[in-house]
Amino acid sequence: MAEPASGRVWTSQGKPMEDLPDAAVLATRLKNTLIQYHSLEDDKWRVAKKMKDVTIWRKPSEEFNGYLFKAQGVIDDVVNSVIDHIRPGPCRLDWDSLMTSLDILEYFEENCCVMRYTTAGQLWNIISPREFVDFSYTVDYKEGLLSCGISLDWSEKRSEFVRGYNHPCGWFCVPLKDSPNRSLLTGYIQTDLRGMIPQSAVDTAMASTLINFYGDLQKALQKA
Numbered sequence: 337m338a339e340p341a342s343g344r345v346w347t348s349q350g351k352p353m354e355d356l357p358d359a360a361v362l363a364t365r366l367k368n369t370l371i372q373y374h375s376l377e378d379d380k381w382r383v384a385k386k387m388k389d390v391t392i393w394r395k396p397s398e399e400f401n402g403y404l405f406k407a408q409g410v411i412d413d414v415v416n417s418v419i420d421h422i423r424p425g426p427c428r429l430d431w432d433s434l435m436t437s438l439d440i441l442e443y444f445e446e447n448c449c450v451m452r453y454t455t456a457g458q459l460w461n462i463i464s465p466r467e468f469v470d471f472s473y474t475v476d477y478k479e480g481l482l483s484c485g486i487s488l489d490w491s492e493k494r495s496e497f498v499r500g501y502n503h504p505c506g507w508f509c510v511p512l513k514d515s516p517n518r519s520l521l522t523g524y525i526q527t528d529l530r531g532m533i534p535q536s537a538v539d540t541a542m543a544s545t546l547i548n549f550y551g552d553l554q555k556a557l558q559k560a
Contacts, residue, residue, distance in 0.1 A: 359444045362486070363473040370484045370506040371477075373404065373524045381406055385543040390550045392543045397526045399503035403539060407523040407546040413557040415480045415509045418519050421556055422507050423474050423483040424451045431556030434458075434545060436465070447474045450488065454497055458541045463533055467497035480510030480519070498531040521550070 381393035390409035397404040411418050421427045429438045438453040448471075455466045469490035474483040484506025493499055503526040512518045525546065529538055 366484050369504040392546050400528045404526040409550045411519045411521050415519050418509045419481045419483050424472050466500040468500050483507050501528040
């Protein structure tokens with residue numbers, strides 16, 4: 337896939353969007369950060385939760401006072417179908433039980449956009465609904481794809497949501513060597529939910545949310 341075009345981003349009304357970094361520079365920096373996470377040695381991670389088909393690890397984040405989570409599991413479908421269900425678009429909202437809305441605010445290129453999405457409350461609403469505005473980028477990676485994102489400082493806020501912030505995050509999806517119709521999906525997530533929430537509640541919710549993410553994704557792909 338081509339790198340996104342550089343230069344200032346404009347809305348469909350011909351007005352400049354809020355001050356954003358150069359898209360090409362941000363995309364390259366984001367991709368390189370995710371590849372760095374993907375190259376970390378196993379002994380840097382501690383298991384946070386393990387189910388039959390999915391394992392969640394964590395390590396202290398270098399971006400904020402929380403954790404960088406790593407998730408990995410096998411999905412019974414080909415790479416393109418898996419990533420099409422993960423990256424911004426109509427598929428994602430249909431199956432992701434945590435996501436309550438998703439709007440594409442602006443496209444840079446076919447594989448690069450700014451999106452705004454909201455999430456449902458969690459842990460009996462101890463964690464109230466959140467809103468995120470993210471830069472999203474999907475690019476080829478080895479035999480598969482990487483779909484990654486980072487939140488933007490966006491001034492427009494809605495009072496019914498707490499604005500969360502995603503530090504560099506993303507999903508690597510590659511075909512299994514002995515079974516190319518199945519995919520190894522590895523994710524890196526470090527979300528600052530902000531607001532008045534105990535860190536222990538955030539950690540508990542994140543590990544469980546990632547486990548559920550794999551289950552919901554697999555069910556959606558089986559129906560597709």
